[in-house]
Amino acid sequence: MKRNARYNRGFSLMELAIAIGLMGVLVSVVAAGGGMMNKCRLQREAQAVDSLRIAAQNYLSGQNLTYTGVSVGTLKTAGLLPNNFDPALANSFGGDYTVAANAADNTRVDIALASVPASAGAELTSTFLSRAEATNYDQAGKVWKATF
Numbered sequence: 001m002k003r004n005a006r007y008n009r010g011f012s013l014m015e016l017a018i019a020i021g022l023m024g025v026l027v028s029v030v031a032a033g034g035g036m037m038n039k040c041r042l043q044r045e046a047q048a049v050d051s052l053r054i055a056a057q058n059y060l061s062g063q064n065l066t067y068t069g070v071s072v073g074t075l076k077t078a079g080l081l082p083n084n085f086d087p088a089l090a091n092s093f094g095g096d097y098t099v100a101a102n103a104a105d106n107t108r109v110d111i112a113l114a115s116v117p118a119s120a121g122a123e124l125t126s127t128f129l130s131r132a133e134a135t136n137y138d139q140a141g142k143v144w145k146a147t148f
Contacts, residue, residue: 041092042120046127048091049111052099053131053148055080056109067101067109075099093117095142102147108133112145120144 011019055075060067062078072087087097095115102108116124121137121144128135132146 038120042123042127044092045113045116045120045124048097049113049124049128049146050131052081052097052111053109053146056099056111056148060107060109066106068106070099070101070109072097072099091115093120108147110145110147112143114141114143116142116144118142 052072052075056067056070058080059070059075059078064070072081072085075081076083076085087099089096091097091113093113093115095113098110098112098114100110100112102110113124116137118137118139121142124144124146125135125137128146132148134147136145137143138145
């Protein structure tokens with residue numbers, strides 16, 4: 001018997017199941033990759049904050065008694081940060097780095113990151129919980145700040 005050509009159109013159930021299975025695998029790979037990228041961003045920012053903290057501590061242990069006047073520029077001028085370090089729009093989230101003396105106590109330094117999403121702010125806070133004197137996340141301005 002010859003089959004009619006009009007019944008041979010479309011996909012078989014097996015072909016459809018294979019296609020759906022492959023799409024499920026691809027979606028899970030993409031989702032896992034996004035999580036790994038976020039983890040890498042957070043690790044990069046934690047290392048950057050630590051580098052800025054060490055540079056600020058070296059600034060204080062030099063000839064300075066307080067952090068008054070400290071900034072990324074003064075740390076670069078003192079040779080404590082590389083000259084090519086640009087704090088503007090340089091963090092992983094597209095925001096600035098800021099280093100300044102703490103307003104309440106100029107023997108403390110504040111390091112801030114701008115444009116930080118809330119989830120990243122919470123992760124950075126938990127990362128620096130034991131190292132920083134205080135951490136703060138401003139939800140409205142998307143600024144994460146740590147005091148050392």
